[in-house]
Amino acid sequence: MRSSIWRLIERRASPSLGYRFGRAQMTVLAFEFFASREASGIIPALMRGGATMKRRIGFAITLALLLGLLSPSARAQSAEALPPKRAQVQAVLEQAVRVNGHVAVIVLLKDEPLATYRGTIRGLAATSLAVAPENQVQGRLNVDSARSRAYAAYLQRQHDLFLTKMRQWIPEATVHHRYHVLLNGLALTVPAEKVELLASFPEVVEIFPIVEVFPESASPRARALPPLDVSHTLMGAEELWEAVGGRERAGLGIKIGIVDTGVDFDHPMLQDATLVPPPGFPKTNTSEGLANGKVIVAKVFQSVIDRQANLDARFRTAQDLNGHGTHVASCAAGNLIDLTGFPGARPVVISGVAPKAFLGSYRVCAPRCGLDSLLAGIEEAARDGMDVINISMGAPTNALLDRAAANAVSAGSVVVAAAGNDGPPPAETQNAAGGTVRSPANAQRVIAVGATTNAHQGAAASALGRVRLLEPPPPPELSELLGFRGLNGATPFPETALHAPLRDVDLIDNGVADGGGLACEPLPPWSLVGAIALIQRGQCTFAAKNQNAAMAGAIAVIFYNS
Template sequence: MMGGLGALDLLGLLLRIVLPLSATLTPANPPLPVKFLQALQAAEQTLSLGERKAFIIRLRDEPLATYAGQVPGLEATSLHAAPHNQREGKLDVHSPASQRYMAYLEQRHAAFLHELQQRLPRVQVFRHYHIVLNGLVALVPPEDIPALISHPDVSALLPIVEYELTAEPAAPPVLDVSNDLMGIPAVWEMLGGRENAGRGVKIGILDTGVDFSNPMFHDPTLPPPPGFPRGDLALATSKVIVAKVIRSIFDETDARLDPGHRTAQDLVGHGSHVASCAAGATVSLEGIPGARPVTLSGVAPKAYIGSYRIFAPRAFTDNVVAAIEEAVQDGMDILNMSFGPRTPPTTDPSLNAQVIAVNNAARAGVLSVIAAGNKGLSPPFNSAGGTIGGAAESSEALTVGASTNLHVSDGIERAALRLEERDLEISGIRGANGAAPFPAQLAGPLVDVDRIDGEASGLLCDPLPAGSLRGALALIHGALVLIQRGICTFQTKVTNAAQAGAIAAVIYNSPEGGDQPFRMDLQGAPLPALSIAHSDGLKLKAVLAQDFARERLTFARLFIQEPRTFPDVPNLLAYFSSRGPSNDYQIKPDVVTVGTGSYAAVQDDDPRGENRFPSSPPDIGQRP
């Protein structure tokens, strides 16, 4: 046997010369030359782990969702061939017929795996699929590809690619105005009111997880259906009835993976945002510091949410397909996938594992709603010249593009410092990635660190004596400290302030930076921090100098400000929204709806400390 990819390259060249252009492809068992050519293309597109290529090995037998009774003694299970094999209009994966066929597939997998271990012992198998795709995930040495694809039970090798949440700073619909813009209240009225919207429907969100503590994911009036909740019962609620994390082999095999990525909890905010847009419970933000005083709800506030965290921290084809299969098995009615492939997918959607899984989920009675993407107009992302890619090409999916909203936000997370006695209020930008959420408000004496850090011009790049701020002021609750930007990192400045006893840091821009706004990466520093303009810092220094001369303290209050919004022209195609056609020349997207000006739920439990209702969550991505 020839070794290495050089042999495959030569084989591919010969096949391209001799393979008839009119060859008829049979997906279940294509001719061997066609299988070799497809394997060559898959090897070029798929990712590697170490020296092995990552594939989904598609096997010859039909999965549960499409099985039509070809095996003697085993009755059909697909809804098309066996309409009675359903529960609540969806494929009944627990029926006797389904269980018998699943057992058959498991036996076939076991036999194939045993033979694989005997013939190709260097192939490593990690995960099996039976419901929406019949196959398994494997790492394959390149030189073993010809022997593997020659096996009569192997139908195709499907590439594994990485997915991304965002390519542009876009976001799901803004709930306090977009529901009206989309005509949702009229739908609620037809259903007998918002309190009936989505009742009984189960929506699977394949994303970054959800923040289970967010009030939009709690509804004490909503009892969970029988058999739920599932997954992590410590996180799941009567509203979020599934809490699961499904990792890719690329993260599952990483021994250094942060433990936070081994839970279903959202650490990014994207999944929380998407889930709240779809089915967030009705909440009032009146009186919540830093929040706009509005009432929010998802489009279907009485629907259940199934949370399948696939970005843990990354997402690849193997765990996306696994999550689709898991959601179908859990009885979800609708699946939402607000992400897309990082690189252009295979030019043939019939060899895209996510497309296969989405189409077969539809045949099992489960509709997938998939974001068109954020690739905009150019450059082309597929062979047909469009920017649609991945599962957005699925013929059975509802692919959704983005249109403009009634307003937009600048996405800046603001806070303000107020000196009540001077009637002086200064607005700034909250530091990102701190060790704790930015507090709604806090108060204390304001101290210019320039007066206590020697000749360092208030930069606080060197530690002060421990507790020096508290000792100097004789206040056990510490102080807010005014620090100048420059020389060292924000993390260093804020950490030094914390060690000296401060409770917050106010960092004004350097003379070189002037009044240019800047956002600070605190890199886990322990205190909340606010960045302000250079001129505002000089104003505060002048006030502090006057009060110091009078031997009096200057008291300040730090508090979160609500996000700023600006009018926009609605119902225009968003500039970032991907366009068709798809690789196989389908007209996509299928529908377009509001996709800018985000204001909905996000998470606040990760070290970065985002506010629970920011103007625009971090790294928000593609969405319906």
């Protein structure tokens, strides 16, 4: 009889919850039932009579499951509150990264985050600016107000209760990030065979795969297009500067959060001794004192993708070792720099659009970027009250990333995201998810920024060149490489062929602290005179490698992936 009841429960549960439950999921639901008020009246009645204790307990469990799952109100609530989880579980198993054999996921829990909570729980006041506009500081969500602290503490308790219960059934689960400002959820790793069980917990509203995301790196041709002395004219920045009293005042008092690969805190465009950080700043979550008067936040968030990796210690700081975040930060708020007299540069003055703005650096690629660390960085920028949050990275289409960005707008920040550099999808995938505009640039109320052509063609005309490897004969895929010129477009490629030996930096930097062909530290003097340097990518920016190679006498550089 008990087997028949199990089959009935499994058959009837399927349409209401979106997929067929196994015995393990039923046990979780039984756990929920016995914690409810309904159990108090049913269990004593079942304990009367002459049945043995074992049979009475058995029937109590099966009947509790039957009543809990098949009541009309339970079915209606499940159908309304829970999306189809079968598709979500399948997406997780197909798309999520694996870490030490476990699947990386983000689960959203049933309560609203701080940014959208409307006061629906007795005793906890609304925190959403849409309902409680007084819960703000300078127009941004006040995460330190009494009501915000109270609701955040409630969410923390709910997280802890859920984790305590979950670990009874999934003891292998590991928590990597918690979210409660823009999202209410957790980043976890769990065994693949327990993803469906995790999704079945009543507290879990949705489950998403953690995937790798990438900065929006420019194509070689885009890199050859004109620098900041020309792009401001294309954007009409001069008119805006005039409206605020000149470029020297543009951005005064504004805080711009750069969610990216970090920034180079030593870069001259990212230092300004005339700026005084606002109250409560600088902020950091590491032991290094990297923040300065210009860059007032120095925080790093490591993805679960790299959490177990044996990485160089510098990958765990807020310092940019890629260059992308430094480039983005300089475009947004870099100081005025006069390049007149600088070796190899054109005599121009460059700056960011808002050179007097403060910058917050949220490094989410350390070194790789995961959806979990990207969401953590966006949430932290909103928590810190950034006026503008810039996200020059993303994914083809990602509902969770879009939701976080939209909720950051609800929290009072202006969110700016790169539309992407990939263009329309190939013809054979036109009906697939994604397109020209990527997430989170396609989220509601997010400003999407794309590229445009320009009239400064002289810079691009001689920017690209071909590099041929001759001896010894290389493999076909390396016989010809696409190259582009360096600093500021000052010097075009030579019109005639340039022949030079290729010299592996790994063979000459044995005495350098880094070694390994990385060229992150100065190389032996004259060690690359007249040669093309072969340098391994990683651990520092391309600019640093280029400079060290040039100082050692190299005439060009070829980078290779490790």
